[in-house]
Amino acid sequence: SQQGEEDPQALSIQEGENATMNCSYKTSINNLQWYRQNSGRGLVHLILIRSNEREKHSGRLRVTLDTSKKSSSLLITASRAADTASYFCASYTGGGNKLTFGTGTQLKVEL
């Protein structure tokens, strides 16, 4: 089962624009992670935000977390064609290192 939903399912923007993806989750979390996946390849870790953090930055990425609403957002600023990929949020559930993923957002950045 999926931990949560991501919105939108697909997003198409022009290079240079900002892209925002949202993730909602169901259970309480210790942290939430965002991953990128290029066309059926492995997952690349982007950023981890802990439950006591509200916002975190990494380069052109900004992640927010609202634990009261059980939601997170990923903002990619000044997008590039190379940012074209699927983006997933994930959180640990059920003990150990079991990650449960959202449904993903497919981002397409056009030249």
Added chain:
Amino acid sequence: KAGVTQTPRYLIKTRGQQVTLSCSPISGHRSVSWYQQTPGQGLQFLFEYFSETQRNKGNFPGRFSGRQFSNSRSEMNVSTLELGDSALYLCASSGSGRALGAGTDTQYFGPGTRLTVL
């Protein structure tokens, strides 16, 4: 450090056969997890191994099994393959030393093994 490696990268099998996939974690990482990714079900957790012990298991039939060796390398096996087992199988490693409770560390993924069952 070298990243997570998985072999083979691509595999084609026929129904009824069995398959073994291999994963080498990042040096020093003791936790290895396996995930299945399909267009219909998305990313699903299979199981996690920590210090050669299965620590957690997803909701998959007993045809899916795994193990971890003393050097933290892990293998997963799928027996009696079905068409629905066609998927991308991803392995991830983490440096978490915790034996209890939810994870706190980043998981790093390998490139995956693309399994096609004909």
